[in-house]
Amino acid sequence: MRYNFEEIETKWQKKWSENGTFSIDESSEKPKYYALEMFPYPSGNLHMGHVRNYSIGDVVARYKKMQGYNVLHPMGWDSFGLPAENAAIQHGVKPSDWTWSNVDNMRRQLKRLGLSYDWDREVATAKPDYYKFTQWIFLQLYKHGLAYKKMSYVNWCPSCKTVLANEQVVGGHCDRCKSEVVKKELEQWFFKITDYAQRLLDDIDKLSGWPDKVKSMQSNWIGRSEGAEIQFKIDGSDESLTVYTTRPDTIFGVSYMVIAPEHPIVEKLIAGRPEEEKCRAFINKVQKLNEITRSATDTEKEGEFTGVYVINPLNGEKVPLYLANYVFLDYGTGVVMGVPAHDQRDYDFAKKYNLPIRIVIQPEGQNMKSEDMTAAFAAEGIMENSGQFDGLDNKEAIKKITDYVEEKGIGKRTVNFRLRDWLISRQRYWGAPIPIVYCDKCGVVPVPESDLPVMLPENVKFTGQGESPLKECKEFVNTTCPVCGGHATRDVDTMDTFVCSSWYYLRYCDPHNTELPFSKEKTDYWMNVDQYIGGVEHAILHLLYARFFTKALHDFGYVSCDEPFENLLTQGMVLKDGSKMSKSIGNVVSPEEIVGKYGADTARLFILFAAPPERDLDWNDSAVEGSYKFINRVWRAVEDLKDYMSDDKVDAASLNADEKKLRFAVHSSIKKVTEDFERFSFNTAISSIMEMVNALYLYKENTDKASYNKPLIGETVTSLIILLSPFVPHVASEMWERIGRTSDLTSEKWLAYDEQAIVVSEVEIVVQINGKIKDKIMIAADASAEELKTVALENEKIKKLTEGRQIVKVIPVPNKLINVVVK
């Protein structure tokens, strides 16, 4: 006998929707719980990664609801983005049509999984009622000086024909289309996330509910480094160059200086010198190098002498200034001191150009000679050749030399971050337009809030050629200046989609607000997100941007919280045959196929049972079958027993041995499942329910129908259905109905276990000699340590094995074991 999943699942999905089972009542007295899964990009179809993500979230939301929380569990669409536009170019469909039909399809697929969303709160970032407020937030950032425009060398993807954020460049390639990224000088909008670098770093400590991995990735990305800026006078000039170094202790070992070829001062320095021509050739050569080669560790260090010398402020030495391909303009000051003895890069460079190598830090107790060196010595040691600082521990010297430099006014302590400002302009159509106009008279003018949204025009052409299609749309571009009423043009760029997704969790709190992105009252009630769930691929990008937005909005006074996500769960990937499901490998298992074959409950159960959520999960067809069989096994048991149930209280005192065993299994399982929910250990929760079902079958096997204990069966079956309900809500609801319950299972109270039911009178004790198991004995559960000892020493086996040996000590561990130590 098998249950009809198709019929049952459709039936309950319809009921939940008609009854508004998952609609939220904000006036509820219950404590709130905000369960959130990362919203999907509407690419067309759900994949298994989505099923996993949303199954985990759904189980959490349903469990919390049954525990008595007022649960916010929303869903929406990260619906702006490049694929929509590519579809327009390739197939001539409008990006909006493509997007909304994908949304419709994926919404249907999500509903088919029976997820407990409040669909009345659905948001879509590409809808004017949403992007109106993305633009509003842009204006707030602009007002507070956190949005600014500047000319800069930016990452440009020639294939996507747009600039990319640093975070979207992976190994020198476009994160999306994998094309090689080139540098291009453009005027672009930036968000000043660097203003928040220190706070974003410090507050990582507050994120106790986040995985260490994500925290360390963010902290590496922010990349704080402490050091000093020190000025070196240019020989024969009043000007000086400022270097950034984390190793001021090596300053007496400086034998040359290097500067980034793009550095603005280079032009002036080399003008008119005999070296000018060679330098220009070198600059050209470096600029032609692509980003990957330029920044690869194994690229040979090359340079060109500028003809300029600088003076070491500590020892007055004159050292040559080189242009070099391994120095970057956008980190530190773009000028670096060359210390070949104590930095591997400088060592390689010095070897190539025959520059002196002077040791200034000696490994303790050694007398290393520079002629003998084969690599730089970068470790700690004792200072030498460093004038007044000789003999100091080099760590101490860092402090002393920096103090000295600060006293003399030739430098200062500084902190550098690897984090760059967030470039948000995209030369693309399908995004939120940047709410800025350029007036012939007034210059850069923000669009007044009352004029929002700046609507994305529909009548544009997609050729795939040239720049943004918005640029060609005259009705969009030409406008009037909100200040003087004169002619003005709109900014034709749109915002990075990560801007849209940086605040959607706030919108869910108040999704229908037409005046503001959200009211403070609503976010005060719902925020923070209690549990956020999504892929680890967002560990840096999305999660850092969202933290930044929350902090900025907090500072502007719009939200009270300054971190958005209390707890974070990063789920693993879904693999097939050891590799990520992908069309090119041909190992994709489609959710629709699985749901069609086994139903949504089986898909959910398998995906939660096969691996812990944070680990990668290898798809296994026969194990899916196994999950399906398990549901059927439960179904058959309930069908068999539903006429032998009673609601009467179990009379615990009069249970026979088999009944006690069953009741023990039921209550241990309630305990275990509840504990496992708290640590997201769904796989072990399910295995514990399986044990309970096995115990039920054993009871059936050993008991005549006529002797069934009806109250016990009643308790067992109702508990089983409740425990299973977060995982397999449809079939659980159906069974609930078939055992005659009329209440709504999804709001049934979660179970508490009976302490007495899991108390055992006798326990099995392991008896060890020197830690090796020799025997197992049954003993009263409340036996004292002394009793344990006595019983163990009187044990026949132990007596025999310890005969003629000296018993050194006996270690009793109540309820567990007893270890006899012999010599």
Place this chain on the structure above:
RNA sequence: GCGGGCGUGGCGGAAUUGGCAGACGCGCCGGACUUAGGAUCCGGUGGUUAUACCGUGGGGGUUCAAGUCCCUUCGCCCGCACCA
């Protein structure tokens, strides 16, 4: 190079606080039922030269006791990386 993680049967995994390694499931083997079984129910299943011994990547240590703690080493995965 820096940072994070992982390594347990044929496979997915369990062991939460140092206390019986391998729960639960897949697969496989056997039994029952059956015209039949790829259904269902029941049982078995780490290895071996098997009353015992060996087993959580390898080596060492701490401990009465180690998958778990410490040191060391190997392998794999992820993130960052000529960042001064």
